[in-house]
Amino acid sequence: MYILAGFLGSGKTTLLKRLLEDERKNGRKVAVMMNELGKVSIDSDEVGDDVALKELLGGCICCTMSGQVEAQLQGLLQLEKPDAIYVETTGAAHPVEVLDAVLSPLFANMLHVKGIISTVDGKRWLDRGMMGPQLQQLLIEQVRHADYLIVNKASDLSDSEQAEVAISLQGLNPKAKCVLTNYSKVPVMDLRSLSHSGPKETSHRMHLHTSSLGLSSFVHTFKSPVKRENFETFLRGMPDTIYRIKGYVKFEGSSYPELFQFSYGMPSYMKEDMNMPLNMVMIGENIDWARIAGELRDLEAGFASIEKGIEP
Numbered sequence: 608m609y610i611l612a613g614f615l616g617s618g619k620t621t622l623l624k625r626l627l628e629d630e631r632k633n634g635r636k637v638a639v640m641m642n643e644l645g646k647v648s649i650d651s652d653e654v655g656d657d658v659a660l661k662e663l664l665g666g667c668i669c670c671t672m673s674g675q676v677e678a679q680l681q682g683l684l685q686l687e688k689p690d691a692i693y694v695e696t697t698g699a700a701h702p703v704e705v706l707d708a709v710l711s712p713l714f715a716n717m718l719h720v721k722g723i724i725s726t727v728d729g730k731r732w733l734d735r736g737m738m739g740p741q742l743q744q745l746l747i748e749q750v751r752h753a754d755y756l757i758v759n760k761a762s763d764l765s766d767s768e769q770a771e772v773a774i775s776l777q778g779l780n781p782k783a784k785c786v787l788t789n790y791s792k793v794p795v796m797d798l799r800s801l802s803h804s805g806p807k808e809t810s811h812r813m814h815l816h817t818s819s820l821g822l823s824s825f826v827h828t829f830k831s832p833v834k835r836e837n838f839e840t841f842l843r844g845m846p847d848t849i850y851r852i853k854g855y856v857k858f859e860g861s862s863y864p865e866l867f868q869f870s871y872g873m874p875s876y877m878k879e880d881m882n883m884p885l886n887m888v889m890i891g892e893n894i895d896w897a898r899i900a901g902e903l904r905d906l907e908a909g910f911a912s913i914e915k916g917i918e919p
């Protein structure tokens with residue numbers, strides 16, 4: 608079993624896709640357990656039909672869902688008998704709590720945890736002082752407990768920023784290999800040869816549960832296509848503490864929706880060639896979701912929301 612940890616939007620799904628590609632090449636039978644804070648999964652489409660997928664939605668496996676994890680894992684192990692299981696955690700998960708949740712005494716003997724791989728968004732790491740203290744602590748915990756650290760979005764960092772990130776991460780966790788890269792491009796062999804060193808300092812472990820972080824999620828289902836420029840205005844007006852958005856948005860004049868991703872200020876759009884459920888998941892810290900819902904309703908009604916700081 609591999610546990611993929613790391614904050615929201617740091618590149619866990621991107622890494623998962625690489626690892627699954629490699630497994631496919633080697634003809635191995637693989638299962639994925641995907642945990643998302645939102646009630647609707649977007650990333651599950653990234654996993655091919657040949658992979659047994661278990662989804663745990665609407666909470667964090669390390670806090671509220673550990674009972675379900677146990678049942679799902681047991682089902683996987685008995686029915687699918689996979690060669691490997693990948694657990695993609697929510698960005699709010701404490702890696703060691705996840706480990707606790709997946710290692711049930713019922714079947715711990717059937718599982719070998721190869722390692723906790725944590726992805727880190729380099730820029731976010733450097734700017735972490737702007738986040739709330741508990742989220743900053745969570746980021747640190749995700750680094751401290753990793754067996755392997757992948758720093759993504761390296762090309763957005765200068766040489767000196769890259770050095771700063773590497774030094775601070777290695778200072779926190781000198782045992783883990785730390786690789787600066789883009790789109791989780793790391794030698795897969797490195798990950799295959801991991802062996803998990805076991806939880807560190809378990810007695811002093813922080814319990815950073817989703818509820819105490821002020822993190823929450825919100826799902827909007829679009830009923831109609833929206834104007835692209837109004838959608839962009841809506842995005843510009845969002846609070847800085849929205850950390851992640853992902854979902855399918857259909858723009859006026861298009862036949863099919865686009866997969867929209869937003870992480871740490873960087874939006875990206877990918878055209879789909881079929882109809883998808885028009886769900887959009889948003890995750891943020893201390894957000895007034897009722898206000899966001901109102902803006903989304905306006906957007907669907909054809910109005911542009913007002914940009915932050917600009918009076919009508």
Ligand SMILES: Nc1nc2c(ncn2[C@@H]2O[C@H](COP(=O)(O)OP(=O)(O)OP(=O)(O)O)[C@@H](O)[C@H]2O)c(=O)[nH]1
Nearest residue numbers: 615616617618619620621698759760789790851868
């Ligand atoms: N520019 C840039 N974008 C990246 C890089 N790595 C990932 N991304 C993009 O960042 C966005 C988030 O990546 P994901 O792999 O979905 O991140 P995640 O950690 O699974 O996100 P959550 O599921 O929200 O926790 C996607 O649009 C990726 O294509 C990178 O190195 N550089």
